[in-house]
Amino acid sequence: MNLSRRQALALGGAAISTALIPVELALAGVEETQAAIDAFTGGAELLEGDITLTIPELVENGNMVPVSVAAPGALSIMLLGDDNPVPEVMTLNFGELAGSSEASVRIRLAGTQNVIAVAKMGDGSFISTAREVRVTIGGCGSN
Amino acid sequence: MAITPRVRVPDTASVGESVLIKALINHPMESGQRRDRDTGEKIPRMIVHTFEVTFNGKEVVTFYPQGAVSQSPFFEFYLKVPEAGELNFKWIDDEGSVFEISKPIAIS
Numbered sequence: 235m236n237l238s239r240r241q242a243l244a245l246g247g248a249a250i251s252t253a254l255i256p257v258e259l260a261l262a263g264v265e266e267t268q269a270a271i272d273a274f275t276g277g278a279e280l281l282e283g284d285i286t287l288t289i290p291e292l293v294e295n296g297n298m299v300p301v302s303v304a305a306p307g308a309l310s311i312m313l314l315g316d317d318n319p320v321p322e323v324m325t326l327n328f329g330e331l332a333g334s335s336e337a338s339v340r341i342r343l344a345g346t347q348n349v350i351a352v353a354k355m356g357d358g359s360f361i362s363t364a365r366e367v368r369v370t371i372g373g374c375g376s377n
Numbered sequence: 378m379a380i381t382p383r384v385r386v387p388d389t390a391s392v393g394e395s396v397l398i399k400a401l402i403n404h405p406m407e408s409g410q411r412r413d414r415d416t417g418e419k420i421p422r423m424i425v426h427t428f429e430v431t432f433n434g435k436e437v438v439t440f441y442p443q444g445a446v447s448q449s450p451f452f453e454f455y456l457k458v459p460e461a462g463e464l465n466f467k468w469i470d471d472e473g474s475v476f477e478i479s480k481p482i483a484i485s
Contacts, residue, residue, distance in 0.1 A: 297447060297448070298447045298448075299447075302453075315445060318445050319410050319444075320410075320443055320444055320445060322443045322445075323442075323443055323445040323446065324440060324441060324442045324443060324445070324446055325440075325441045326438060326439065326440045326441065327436070327438065327439045327441075328438055329430075329431075329435065329436025329437050329438055329439065330435055330436060331431075331432050331435050331436065331437045331456060331457050331459060332437055332438050332454065332455060332456070332457065333395030333396065333397075333454075333455025333456050333457040334395060334455045336454070336455065337438065337440075337452065337453060337454040338451075338452070338453035338454075339440070339442075339446060339447075339450065339451065339452055339453075340446070340447040340450070340451050341445050341446055341447055342408065342444075342445045342446070342447055343445070373447075
């Protein structure tokens with residue numbers, strides 16, 4: 235195999251960065267996120283619908299990320315971060331006196347990842363949306 | 378530092394009005410992911426796992442935070458005011474401590 239100097243450097247860099255990640259720091263990832271969603275939905279199909287996730291695209295401090303979620307008619311909403319050590323961030327139920335199916339909260343994000351909102355609707359269906367958030371300084375396990 | 382909740386609730390509202398409610402509690406929300414700097418041991422999780430809001434005993438909204446909800450958790454949501462009454466806030470943490478506060482709302 236003939237490698238140019240540039241290719242060799244790129245490969246070496248990739249190998250080093252892979253080797254440097256300790257097992258312990260490996261974050262939850264896609265499987266655990268899917269498992270958390272399935273626990274909430276009972277494995278039901280996620281549809282598109284009227285659900286809005288308002289969250290900054292770029293945050294400096296992952297310790298306090300403002301998130302708003304709104305899904306008119308939702309009974310319950312789950313928020314997740316697909317690369318947090320524990321993917322589930324919060325679940326909330328709207329009671330009979332909720333003024334609208336929306337809420338705001340501040341969350342921790344361990345690093346750049348997708349924030350996912352899944353809403354259970356009145357007819358038993360589930361709708362979801364996701365947004366990528368770029369995080370400069372992660373907010374889990376640090377400080 | 379004592380854990381004390383703070384809430385913002387309008388004094389008056391009209392019947393059927395949807396009003397914005399804000400609630401904050403200065404709870405450490407220890408996520409269970411951090412390690413002690415000296416021993417390397419994981420610091421056990423100690424978060425508010427349930428935050429219930431009721432109005433005259435009827436559910437408004439219930440939050441079930443995990444470790445990824447920030448320190449001093451701050452929540453915003455809407456209440457549909459059906460009548461004059463008492464808005465009750467209740468936070469429960471991993472140590473079993475319960476923090477409660479109530480605010481009256483009159484009909485304008």
